[in-house]
Amino acid sequence: MLLEPVQPVWFSLNFKYDDCMKEIRILLAGNPNVGKTTLFNSLCGVHQHTGNYPGVTVEIKEGKREAHDHSIIISDLPGTYSLSAFTPDEQVARDALLTSDPDVIVQIVDATNIERNLFFTTQLLEIGIPLVIALNMCDLADEQGITIDDKCLGKNLNIPVVRVVAKKGEGIQKLVDTIIEAAETTTKPDHRKIEYPHLVTTHIDEIGNYLSSHASLLKTLSPHYAAIRLLEGDEHLLTMLHEKGLDIPFIDKGDPAERDGITEDILLARYRAAEKVTTCSVMCTMGRVMPADLIDQVLTHRIFGIPIFLSCMWFAFQLTFSASNPFLVGIEYVWGYFTKIINGIGMDPLIRSFLSDGVIGGVGSVLVFVPSIFVMFIILSILEDSGYLARAAFVMDRFMHSIGLHGRSFIPFLIGFGCNVPAIMATRTLQSRADRFITIITIPFMSCAARLPVYVLFAGVFFGAAAGNVIFFLYVLGILVAIVSALIFRRVVFKDEPSPFIMELPPYRMPGGFTAVLHMWYKGREYLKRAGIVIFGGVLVVWALATLPAGVEYGSAESLAGIIGQAVEPLFAPLGFNWQLVVGLIFGFIAKEVVVGSLGTLYGGEDMLESSLAADPTISPAIALAYMVFVLLYMPCVAALGVIRQEMGNWKWTAIAIGWGILMAYLFAFILLHVGSLFIGA
Amino acid sequence: MVPLSLSQTGDTVVVRAIQGTGHLAIILGQLGMIIGIKLTVVEKGKESVIVRIGESRYALGAGAASMVLVEFQV
Ligand SMILES: Nc1nc2c(ncn2[C@@H]2O[C@H](COP(=O)(O)OP(=O)(O)O)[C@@H](O)[C@H]2O)c(=O)[nH]1
Numbered sequence: 001m002l003l004e005p006v007q008p009v010w011f012s013l014n015f016k017y018d019d020c021m022k023e024i025r026i027l028l029a030g031n032p033n034v035g036k037t038t039l040f041n042s043l044c045g046v047h048q049h050t051g052n053y054p055g056v057t058v059e060i061k062e063g064k065r066e067a068h069d070h071s072i073i074i075s076d077l078p079g080t081y082s083l084s085a086f087t088p089d090e091q092v093a094r095d096a097l098l099t100s101d102p103d104v105i106v107q108i109v110d111a112t113n114i115e116r117n118l119f120f121t122t123q124l125l126e127i128g129i130p131l132v133i134a135l136n137m138c139d140l141a142d143e144q145g146i147t148i149d150d151k152c153l154g155k156n157l158n159i160p161v162v163r164v165v166a167k168k169g170e171g172i173q174k175l176v177d178t179i180i181e182a183a184e185t186t187t188k189p190d191h192r193k194i195e196y197p198h199l200v201t202t203h204i205d206e207i208g209n210y211l212s213s214h215a216s217l218l219k220t221l222s223p224h225y226a227a228i229r230l231l232e233g234d235e236h237l238l239t240m241l242h243e244k245g246l247d248i249p250f251i252d253k254g255d256p257a258e259r260d261g262i263t264e265d266i267l268l269a270r271y272r273a274a275e276k277v278t279t280c281s282v283m284c285t286m287g288r289v290m291p292a293d294l295i296d297q298v299l300t301h302r303i304f305g306i307p308i309f310l311s312c313m314w315f316a317f318q319l320t321f322s323a324s325n326p327f328l329v330g331i332e333y334v335w336g337y338f339t340k341i342i343n344g345i346g347m348d349p350l351i352r353s354f355l356s357d358g359v360i361g362g363v364g365s366v367l368v369f370v371p372s373i374f375v376m377f378i379i380l381s382i383l384e385d386s387g388y389l390a391r392a393a394f395v396m397d398r399f400m401h402s403i404g405l406h407g408r409s410f411i412p413f414l415i416g417f418g419c420n421v422p423a424i425m426a427t428r429t430l431q432s433r434a435d436r437f438i439t440i441i442t443i444p445f446m447s448c449a450a451r452l453p454v455y456v457l458f459a460g461v462f463f464g465a466a467a468g469n470v471i472f473f474l475y476v477l478g479i480l481v482a483i484v485s486a487l488i489f490r491r492v493v494f495k496d497e498p499s500p501f502i503m504e505l506p507p508y509r510m511p512g513g514f515t516a517v518l519h520m521w522y523k524g525r526e527y528l529k530r531a532g533i534v535i536f537g538g539v540l541v542v543w544a545l546a547t548l549p550a551g552v553e554y555g556s557a558e559s560l561a562g563i564i565g566q567a568v569e570p571l572f573a574p575l576g577f578n579w580q581l582v583v584g585l586i587f588g589f590i591a592k593e594v595v596v597g598s599l600g601t602l603y604g605g606e607d608m609l610e611s612s613l614a615a616d617p618t619i620s621p622a623i624a625l626a627y628m629v630f631v632l633l634y635m636p637c638v639a640a641l642g643v644i645r646q647e648m649g650n651w652k653w654t655a656i657a658i659g660w661g662i663l664m665a666y667l668f669a670f671i672l673l674h675v676g677s678l679f680i681g682a
Numbered sequence: 683m684v685p686l687s688l689s690q691t692g693d694t695v696v697v698r699a700i701q702g703t704g705h706l707a708i709i710l711g712q713l714g715m716i717i718g719i720k721l722t723v724v725e726k727g728k729e730s731v732i733v734r735i736g737e738s739r740y741a742l743g744a745g746a747a748s749m750v751l752v753e754f755q756v
């Protein structure tokens with residue numbers, strides 16, 4: 001007989017505590033760029049990434065807030081303009097809204113753009129789940145002379161409306177109270193109904209009646225609402241019902257032209273409702289000025305747009321290197337000082353080797369680059385917050401189109417210079433699978449911040465004064481390889497045309513110095529954390545391999561690292577990499593900074609990494625160049641590989657993406673080795 | 683009626699039809715680009731355009747712009 005397990009006291013206490021906390025699940029929905037994530041951060045006290053362009057959030061993020069004996073579970077959804085989902089990120093939002101059956105839906109409405117936001121409201125109203133409107137950006141509305149009568153707005157829609165300024169945390173407590181109140185209300189929400197033309201209502205009733213007899217298939221949707229969704233052209237719902245073997249009247253049998261007419265009538269009815277509510281609750285007291293039009297005319301000019309963009313990039317690139325120089329010198333000085341101290345103290349040689357080779361040589365070599373990376377993150381965050389990113393995508397659309405990519409792909413590419421992982425995630429905002437796959441395959445050629453240490457190290461040692469140009473060349477090479485790859489994949493594999501480019505351009509905002517620094521700090525901190533854990537771990541393994549088996553000379557060809565490196569070395573003989581470089585490549589798969597970390601460990605010893613590399617006769621400038629090219633192109637790191645697999649959805653395409661990268665790396669490293677040898681000496 | 687891709691910077695136009703099959707009409711519709719709506723052409727690229735409806739600006743690539751038929755307003 002089984003004995004009842006004895007429960008520890010804390011468990012039962014805990015249980016009781018949870019029991020009296022009522023759980024409320026809410027969804028934050030709304031158009032892109034209205035401040036959903038900013039509000040989420042305010043509500044949960046977290047720091048999810050925000051930015052001033054559509055498509056920052058591409059997956060659901062969950063958080064929690066406790067108030068008045070309630071535990072509110074909050075989900076931040078990707079932005080959508082309506083429930084008709086066309087891209088994977090919109091699909092995620094749609095599914096959450098229609099199938100997850102939350103207690104309350106909170107729609108965040110941009111007070112400066114009420115009418116279009118209300119179009120989505122008219123869809124959310126009908127779901128039949130209590131809806132609360134958080135009227136956000138009230139600070140901007142005030143500034144622009146827009147007066148909103150929130151009481152009237154609420155009365156017209158028959159839903160609670162709360163004014164908030166998510167960025168400053170204003171109105172959050174009132175919003176929380178309203179949400180709890182809405183969740184506690186037991187009566188069915190009585191939202192304002194949209195008035196459809198008679199013809200539309202007949203069809204809704206016809207389909208609704210048919211669906212009532214299959215209500216169990218609809219799960220949480222009411223038959224009436226499902227009918228409206230179907231008439232609005234909801235293909236996901238239609239496919240789902242078709243799979244269950246349903247044959248829906250009018251939708252499946254009716255005349256397609258007539259059906260499109262009904263879809264349009266519903267659209268118009270929604271806009272009419274939105275317009276009616278807007279006119280009676282929104283007042284503009286000031287004549288509107290449109291300075292943004294002028295800025296747009298300059299920044300997106302058909303002739304100057306591209307040169308302006310390229311100059312911005314060039315400037316950003318220069319800033320990354322020059323601004324971080326003073327820090328570099330400082331950090332190097334500090335590490336050099338530590339090395340001296342360690343060498344001065346008498347201690348076990350194994351521990352000393354660990355400290356000077358592993359910690360200072362390995363991790364230290366990577367940390368030296370933190371300032372550059374911080375500067376790069378701050379530039380990216382300014383780009384994201386100002387509103388220019390979306391304009392750049394527009395400016396580059398024609399070019400992107402000509403190489404077989406979608407204009408929107410441009411945003412993931414730019415993000416990829418910071419880190420490939422979020423860049424690959426950002427492809428969820430692309431509509432067609434082909435556009436997405438080509439973008440994912442080519443993103444790893446965007447040289448991420450983690451590759452920078454490798455370039456700075458090798459270019460600095462082997463190219464001296466020309467280092468800056470060499471590094472710039474590597475970035476350009478990455479872009480060129482991406483272009484060539486995109487062209488090849490579009491011509492050979494995905495022969496269809498990229499889907500049409502339509503994107504909302506967000507209003508220009510002065511990137512707040514504080515927000516930018518905050519962004520930089522959170523991303524930089526991620527980098528530091530990785531340097532602490534992943535890079536340290538990788539370096540530790542390399543150090544152990546260089547020390548073992550016991551008794552061999554540290555980092556020699558007889559050590560385990562040497563044996564592994566030499567075993568793989570023949571593969572790289574045509575590229576001229578010695579075994580230390582090969583070990584770097586192998587471990588660079590963990591994270592590209594580890595390339596520098598492992599070389600630091602292997603070459604460490606008494607001297608600094610730079611001087612040891614310069615003194616190694618087996619590495620010529622041409623080989624160094626080939627090595628940098630190889631590191632640039634060869635393979636995404638483990639983290640990026642994981643997201644590639646996740647976003648591609650199968651191993652076949654993941655393997656193609658990796659294989660392609662290795663092929664390109666080998667090819668271009670080989671070419672540059674030989675071309676390089678002609679000019680800079682083998 | 684002419685395609686939006688033939689308009690010029692500064693034009694004010696009224697949408698008269700959205701051509702083509704597929705989702706274009708729904709995608710534009712959810713952004714407020716419905717038949718009868720007035721657009722201002724903020725910037726005209728080679729064939730692509732940036733238009734403004736009320737407070738919102740949208741960028742349309744050449745493909746999308748050529749599917750939107752508009753009438754000029756004087
Ligand atoms: N002035 C002002 N800006 C805001 C407010 N809320 C959000 N923002 C800005 O609006 C932009 C979009 O915010 P985000 O949370 O990423 O929007 P999401 O796409 O809806 O998640 C960011 O640049 C925010 O800093 C607000 O209440 N006032």
Ligand SMILES: [Mg+2]
Nearest residue numbers: 036037056057
């Ligand atoms: Mg967001």
